[in-house]
Structures are given as structure tokens and as C-alpha cells.
Amino acid sequence: MTNSVVDAPPAQVPAELTPQRGRWHRVRPFLPLVALAVLAILPYSTISLPGIFEGPVNSPGTLQLLAICLIFGGLAAGYDLLFGRTGMLSFGHALYFAAGVYGTDILVTRAGLPLWQAALLTITGGTILAALLGAVALRTVGIAFAMVTLAFAQVGAILVARDFGGLTGGEEGLPLDVSGLPAGLVGVTNTVNLYWLALAYLTLVVFVVHRVSGSPTGRVLAGLRDDERRIGVLGLDPYRYKLVAFTLAGGLASAGGVVYCLIVGGASPHITSSELTLSLLVMVVLGGPGTRWGPVLGGVLYMYLDHRLTAFGTSDAVESLPAVLSRPLSQPLFVLGTLFILAVYFFPGGLTSLAPRLTHLRRSLRTRSDPR
Amino acid sequence: MGTVILLTLTGLGLAALYFLVASGLSLVFGLADVLNFAHGLFLGVGAYATWWAAGNLPGAGSDGFGFVLAVVFGVAAGTLVAVLVELVLIRPLYSRTIEQVLVTVGLSLAGVALLQATWGADARPFPRPDWTRQVTGILGAQVPNGGLLLIIAAVLVLGALLAFLRWTRYGLVIRAGVENREMVTALGIDVRKAFTLVFAIGGAAAALAGALGGVYFGTVSPGQGSSLLIFAFIVVVIGGMGSVVGSAYAAVVVGLVQQFVNYYGTSGLGDICVVGLLAVVLLLRPQGIAGKVATA
Amino acid sequence: MTEPILNVEDLSVRISGLHILQGVSFTVAPTGVTVLLGRNGVGKTTTLRAIVGLTPPAGEVRGTVRMGAQSLLARPTHRLVRGGLGYVPEDRCVFAGLTVAENLRLAERRGVSPAYDKVFALFPELDRRGRQRAGSLSGGQQQMLAIGRVLLNDNRLLLVDEPTKGLAPKVVTEVAEVLERVAESVPVLLVEQNLAVVRRLARDAVVLAAGKVAWTGDAQELLLETALTRSLLGVGSGESQHLAEPGRAAPGKDQH
16 A cells, blocks of 8 residues: 555646636735724724624723634644644644743732733743643544643643642633733733734734744644655654644644633633634644635634623523423523534534635526526 | 552552553454544443433332442443444444544544533543542542442453453453454354444443543543543553553553652643653554453 | 456555555456556555555555456455455454464355365364464465465455565465465465465556556566566565575476
């Protein structure tokens, strides 16, 4: 089998992506910038979107929800660097995010460091942690790799829950001591600044992931995802490339943790749970693994639904349903898990694969209705 | 001395629980390559079905024969759910390993949420016969009967599984399939029937673990399965995927290490040692203690 | 001209982007051995696996394969095998952890009495070593087990992939002898690199090159054309020697 794969005649070059029609094609590259601009000025809007957000768009509650969504958009994009772009199924990505959250919280609250020092130390520490654990975990491949990363993350969860040395606050979590923080990041009225911070984080992650996947390294990573043996045949060391991706994704996740800690004002043990890593996987698969915007969309949408479904579950519309329906619907994870399963079956490419399919469907409908 | 015996026996009780979860997980993974995150759900279903039966099923109760009936009902429910999961969700994705893992991930999230929606997030007191609350004096140690019950059940399940694998036609197919699934089909055998069977076996063992774990802990809660599942995964990897005997050894090692280190060291340290053990085993012997062999 | 037992038409296999077979067509005669030749990695094993339905899930198979009147592609492997398509894979693939007897027992089918007497007549060793683990057998014995396992049931066609790979010369001869006897009753499609064995067994030959059929015809004629053999099979000097002195690995004269 191996022989036939290696020596086989070269594959046919896949057909180039057919260019989109003219004007759209020219506008398209600027869409992300437009989206960024819209997101940046969003806090100046006072529009109310009843049903979608509880208050006006610029109310602190809505901005905080949006900020959390943006953070998870970035987190999912970073996780996709592993799963969608390199094909590594890590079940322990929450660990580096949690390291970011708890690192910041502990350094600020317990050690009294200024925020910038705490953030710098945390991100450096999180990156080193990812490099060290990645160096061990990547000695295994496939399912064993998934297991090792899951187990490492479990150690993180145990350390936090058992509250060794009284640092983490155990099950209670650790509220952030805001007295030493810059005034612009504290208080309900300044939620908008945190929102912008989250937006900046998301932009950074998307930029980094985009640059990496466009670089020669990114092409090697894509090669690893498709067929690791071929990369080995080229004389490249898969281990080193995977470690680079793992470390980078870990560093990005801990940076996200720093921002998240500021937004929610502390740390709680649920962010160390394996459930969070599983949610990241759900976000990426829902959005579209290996695509530029899929994971971001997936992350934003997942967190939005996670928050809003709780409200939806207690709404009158749902409560009036019989208990058999209303009870499961009041559980965000039930809805999201079910959505996820359906996604795996019916749109394996995620949300981003739906758009071309819809276009295709529309086009085929149009040709069918054309009189001959 | 009494302490050591007590710790050994409670460690073995924990090991029994791990083994009941891990043996099915290991067979499912060894044969079908499915890393089953929904296995914890089977445990949850078993526990809640037993709990429900003890209160509602005519003839069932929390004592004597009624309790046996409740456990049988719980095990049947877990088996049924496992078979349905295999037939409806896993089988259409045959050979697409990653998608199968993703589906079980979704199922574990949705399933636990469903249990929580139906019976609430809080732990509920588990109906159990009075004698399981008592202790038995063994060589000066006061050992909880619930733990002993778990050990006896695990030993019986281990014996039954080995006999099944050794002496029956399906056992033979499963052992061969763990080694080389493709070659089993190339001999004219529909290996997917065996998939359903290992899911059923795994579901039954996990549901039994749920019911007896409920007896041991005295409560049942929706998240119970997920927290046990991680250690069961560790047991499976250490023991070697696809090996029932390997799972048994690994479960004993993990259970004892956890119990002793948690007692003599700090609480929680034992859990961390277990993960360290996993890392060491994987680095030295990636195929686990017993490799990919189903019987020995 | 008798009806062929197997008709392969325009068979294409693509595995994770690699177009391994690009429209392969050939037939297998209803008697005797048809040998599938070609350089390493040209897709001989891929062809056999596509016929028996074992292309990996990432692969894509096109074309038609018919055994008699029956179309084979898109049918599950176990059905094909039950329908009389015996497959002896590359590298034997015996179940190393099971005993020899268990390996054989696995091939038994409900409602069909297994031909143990036939198999044990061919391989008396398998009877004697019933309780031994298959993994502890020698390479030759494992090959015997892999063939014996398939012969427990009646077959309409056997696919045999490199049965002499990695075996000692003496064992190669034994395997060739067995295949010769087997081929008296069942047609065989054989992938084989050892040209001495090919010379001894094969009646027809199909040569693959660059994902296509490069030559078909009488196997013995092909072997006589040294230049053609060299260009199609890329036979090195070592194997040319096999050609020059067929008696070395497989004593006995040509059958044709």
C-alpha cells in the first residue's frame, strides 16, 4: 500500500477555484476591513435589537457578551491552527486558555503585579508551558495524542480545583482584584474599552493565523494534515513543525485568557474543564475547520447561543411548550450538542461551506427555470 | 496495617469502577477505532435508569430482589442506548474516525445536558439496600460493603468477558477484528455486527458501573460519567487499547496509586500521579501495557 | 474463447489526491493463473484491493468490475468474499494473537461445511500446529495458513498478492507448488515479483505501467522477450538471473 502511494504518478492538479464574478471579486478582499470597522464603531450605536440582545447594542451587558463572543472567536481560530490546519486533535487546549486567565488573575490579585507585567509574564509562561507539554505530547500521534493532551489538561483542572497553596480559590474561583488596574479597564462604564480589547485580540489572532497558514511553514502544516508521510519523505521533520504550531496556538490561547480575565473580572474553575476544549472543537467544526472565517464565526456564534439560549430557555415561548420539549431546550448544551451532531452529518464543511452550496443551489434552480 | 488494607480495598473498589467503564471503551476502540466520548453517557443512563426504576418500576425497589430488578433495568437501558447510538449515529460514519469522535463528543455534551434537563443538575440520593451502607471487618479494616460489591461485580464481568472472548464465535471475531479488522471482512465476515455487539457490551458494563457507582457513592448526578470517563481513558491507554486484561491491570494500578497517594500525600496528588504515569507509559511504550491484543 | 471469470473495465482509483490507477482494463481467464506484473508501486496491490472492495475510505474507485454476470464494485467486501471471491493479502495478514486453529475457524461459515480435509491434505503442518499462535509461525507457515484459510470455502476466483515475498528460496518453491495445485481447480489472479514463480505458474499476464495496462498476453511469451520484460518490469540484474535460470528458485519445467 505504502509503495503504491509513494511511487504513484503525480496527481492531477485540482481545477483552480473558479473566479467569482467581477465586481464582487474586487470588493471581497476589503470585506474583513469593513467588518472590522463596523465592529469597531458598534459601541457608538444605540440601536436596540429586541430578541437578539437584551439591551441596546452599547449597553454594558451587550458589550460584555459581544466581547466574550469575540474572545472565543479568536480562541477558536487559534485552535483551528491545530485541528483544521495541521490535523492535530488536541483535547487539552483549554489548559493554555486557563493558564492565561489564572496566570493573570493570580499575578495581579495575589502577587500585586501591575497588569502589563502580569500579562507579559502570563503569555510568556503560557507559551513555554505549551512548548514543554507539546514536546512530550507530540511524541505520540493520533488518538494517543488526543488522550495525552486531555490528561495534561485534567492535571490543570485538578490543580485549580484542589487549590494547592491557596492560589486559585478552588471551586469558588478567584475574583480579580481591580484596585491596581488601569482605570480605563475597570467599571461598568468602561466595558466598551474591554470590548475593543477583545476585538483587537480577535484581529491579532486572525492576522497571525492567516500569516502563518500563508507562509511556507503553513504549507508544511497543511501537508502534515493531508499526509504526514509525504512531509517525512521530503526530509522535513514533522515533529518540529507540529511543535511550532502547538506552541503558537498555546501562546495565542493564553493571550486570550488574559483578556477574558479582564472582561469577566476573575477566574472560575469551569474554564479548566475538558468541556471547554470540547466546545472549542464544536466551534471549529460548526464554523468550518481550515477556513479563514469559519472558526471565528463558529466561536462567536457558539458563545452567543450559549448565553442567549439560557435566556431563550426561560422565555415564555419555551415555557409554554410541554415539559418534554421545554426542559431540553432550556439546556444550551443540549441544543448546541445536537446542532453539532447534525453539522457533522449534514454540513461537514461547517457554516462556511453552506454559502457556496446555497449559491450552487440558487444557480441550479435558475438554470432549471430558464426557458430553453 | 488496617489502614493499608482499607486503602487497598477502597483502591480496588475504585479500580473496579474504572475497569467496568474502561473494558467496554477499550473493546470499542480496539475493534471499531471509535474513541467514544459518549461512554460516560451510558454510565449516566444506567445510573439514572436504576434510580428511576427503584422508585417507579413495579416490583423494583431499593432492597433485596427489587434492587436487583432495578439494576437489571438500568443495565438494560444503558445497553439499549449504546446499541441505538451505534446503529443510528456511528454506523453511517463507518471508517471515518474523526467524524465518529466528533459525533460522540456532541452526544456526550447533549446527553449530559439532557439528563440535567430531566432530573436537575444536583446530585440525588441513590436508593440502595441497607447492607451496602454498612462495613465489613476484614483483617482489622472496616471496608464499606458498596466497594466490595463493586469489586465482586468487576471480577465477575472480567471473567464473563474473557470467557466470551475465548469460547464464542463472536468473541473470536472480536479478537481477530481488534488485530486486523479489514482481514476479518476479507474472510467473509460482516464485522459491523461485531461493532454493535461491543457497543452493547460496553454499554452494559458502563451502565452497571453507573448503578453500582451510585450505590458506592450514595448519590447520582449528571456529570458523574464525564469525570470518571477521563480516568477510564487513562486506564484504556495505559492498559493498551483493545485489551480487556490490560484494562484490568491498568485499572488496579490507577485505582491503587490514586487511593494511596491521595491518602499519604496531598488530596489530588494521586490524580496527578496517574497522569504522570500515563505520560511515562506513552513515552516508553506507546501501544500500552498489553498492546493491541484482545485477550491476553 | 471461453468467457472470462473476471472482467475489469476502465478501473480508476484515486487515493488522497493520487491517481494511482487511471483506467485499467483486463480480463482473467476461467482457468489457470493470470499474473499481474509491473514495477514496484505501480498499483498492483491497489488493483486487487479495489476488486475485493478494500480501497481505504479516503479513496475513490471508478469503472466496472464483474465476476461472471455479477458487478462487484460498491458491494461490501464480506459479501464479495461469500460470493466466492477469495483474497490472500500481501504480507499474509494472519491473526498473530490467535492460534492456527482459531485462524482457520474464523473462516468457517454458517451452513457450509469447511473443507478441512482438503486444506490439511495441502498443508499437513497446519493440522499439527493447531494450538500454536499464528504469530510464532515462520513466514512460510504463515503464508500456508493465509492460503489454507481461504481454501476452507469454495471459491470462484482467488486473488493472491505476492505470496512469496520475503520467503526463503526453498519455501518459495513450496508455495509455488501449492498454488500450482490450487490453480488446477480455481482460477487465480496472482501478483508476483519473482519471475521464476511467474514462469512456473502463469498462463496469462497483465503488465501495469504508469497506472495503465501496458501489455497483456501470454505470460510465457512475455518472459522470453528479455528486452520487453526489462523495459516493462524494470527487472534488475538479480531478477534477470531468475529469468536466465528458472530452475534456481523453482525447480521443474515450464508447464506450457
